[in-house]
Amino acid sequence: MNQDDDSNWREYNVHGSADDEEHQPIDIFASTSTDDVYETIQYNIDEFNLSINIRSEKDYDKSTGMSIWTGSEVMCTYLRRHPDVIHNKKVLEIGAGCGLCGLVCSMALEAASVLITDGDHQVMKNLRYNAELNGLSLADTTYNYSSTATDGRTILSCPQLIWGKNHAIKFAEQYGKQDVIIATDCLYISQSVYPLFETANELLDKAGIFLFINSYPWACPTEKVQDIANEFGFVSSDDELWYHDDDERRKNPVHVFRRRKEV
8 A cells, every 4th residue: 555545534533523623622643744844763773783764753742643752662672672572473563653663573573574554644654754764665555465475574564554443354354464463652542542452353363462552541541441452352461561671661561462362
């Protein structure tokens, strides 16, 4: 899928109509189009002798999907310390924003395939730009995602994914079920929790894992997230909670959701 195929969707459609745009208190994915609002941040991954470049907006008072947030950096640390979670797996990052986690999976951790997605069509343009910025080629839309590459390379694509059951079913028809789903920094309103897990439920393989960071528990209480996760048959264990070494970043632990085992 390329940008010409993207739906003209914005984040507020989760909890309002596109017709209500003028009445929205804030468009948290709002972005200007001038080049001078951007900066390129370099992430060095020393253990893989690798640098990843990410274009983001300098000021994010009106934008989330166009900026790097702490949760994605915490998740990347988790992934780097648990490379077997990603190695040779089919990986989907949802609500990816600038795409840092997906690019780490693609460039450093030898995933079988990586789908770096977002719903907002403006964010998607920057996502694809970041893939190209790092010298990556996106798979053709006709690629058969039910198979994996035989030459050891990671198959990468940046398709649009709007949350919700119907969108996810259609998405699965082309891209199939995934072994690992990653979501960070993408819940800012409580109305988003249900469609997030509705999407994960349709797209995660039965034996897969859903790696999630709830960066804003004051907006989306962890208890509500857990309740809705349980409604879809997802459970997480305190034993698998992962905390960053840094005291400040320990506030954003990684939750490992798995499907509840049937008795």
